[in-house]
Amino acid sequence: MNSELVKGLFSRRSSATEALIAANAGKALNFEDPYDNLYAFGKIWGSYDAPVLSGFHGLMYARIGARRLVPLFGYTGTGCMQSKVDQDGNVWIRGKETGYFTDLATGDILETWKNPWTGKTVEVFNFYNPAMGGKLTAEMPRFAMGAARDDATLMNDGTHRHASGSGTSGTVPFILPFETYGDDLMLAWDYAHEYTNPVTPEGWPEASTGPRISPSEHFTFCMSLAEMRDRSVPTSRFVAGFSRLSQWWPWMRMGGHELAESGVVFGRIFSHKGLKGTGDIPPKVLAYIETHAPNYLTVPDDWPNVTPHGTWEAFANQVPPETPGYRR
Incomplete structure (x- = not known):
């Protein structure tokens, strides 16, 4: 990363956010207050000062019935995130992210991979998200993925709280399941989707595992309670466990195989943020x-308000359909 890019990345300021945080300086953090939870969330994922870089790295396995898990490849990548608080107390987050698949033996980023079930060598689809983020309010977000008829995904379903008298379908306040043990502040953050597969069997018969997909991701963050409570500190260092479950990745080309709909890909991954500069990013990544996508070490120029964009959506948008003349 060249010195000018580093200097520019870590010298930016958000004056409105600084002013609002300064006005709240000395105010105790109340984890029963949705707006304090929003503040904490923005401090975990990003920074209220200059953008901050994070890294993740781990391993992915295949689970097929009751068989022993099969190691597939490494999974690694980055995030570059920044947060701000608006005048209404809502939190905005913006950023970019990457995701790469790596060789089990060398840790090198893969361009191709030999599928042990089909015997075919396939092109790996590494993931780039150029604009992620949006506005978070005092209500727990629901993210609409897939087709219009699909139900939106409620974040942290299972640990959220419903507003008094709202039953199971009412408004859910943005109160996170924080736990404290001494100075250890812990947080579980989950999403579990189910929606129409953008990589349709009709358009991509080799890449598609079927008409529906159900990817999920699960984080367990650990931070310093004292650092989180200190509003003069713009970001919280965290170390997290990160796991994910899904159907076969579309680039694995398992469509039409007898295991197409029964296989599960499981990932166990480290995630961390808060070291200086690029300190959290694995060196090979x-x-x-720096060689292939240096702009992913910065945040977007604007503050996008977009639906989460995953690998299946990116694959369907970027990889031409296998079926001639197919149009969604």
Whole structure:
């Protein structure tokens, strides 16, 4: 990463956010208050000062019935995130992210991979998200993925709280399931989707595992309670466990195989943020990004308000359909 880019990345300021945080300086953090939870969430994922870089790295396995898990490849990547608080107390987050698949033996980023079930060598689809983020309010977000008829996903379903008298279908306040043990502040953050597969069997018969997909991701953050409570500190260092479950990745080309709908891909991953500069990014990943995608070490110029965009959506948008003349 060249010195000018580093200097520019870590010298930006958000004056409105600084002013609002300064006005709240000395105010105790109340984890029963949705707006304080919003503040904490923005401090975890990003920074209220200059953008901050994070990294993740781990391993993915295949689970087929009752068989022993099969190691597939490494999974690694980055995030570059920044947060701000608006005049209504809502939190805005903006950023970019990457996701790469790596060789089990060398840790090198894969361009191709030999599928042990089909015997075919396939092109790996590494993931780039150029604009992620949006506005978070005092209500727990629901993200609409897939087709219009699909139900939106409620974040942290299972640990959220419903507003008094609202039953199971009413408004859910943005109160997170924080736990404290001494100075350890812990947070579980989950989403579990089910929606129409953008990589349709009709358009991509080899890449599609079927008409529906159900990817989920699960985080367990650990931070310093004292650092989180200190509003003069713009970001919280965290170390997190990150796991995910899904159907086969579309680039694995398992469509039409007898295991197409029964296989599960499981990932166990470290995630961390808060070291200076690029300190949280694995060296091989940093070298690859600096060569191939250096703009992913910065945030977007604007503050996008977009629906989450995953690998299946990116694959369907970027990889031409296998079926000639197919149009969604």
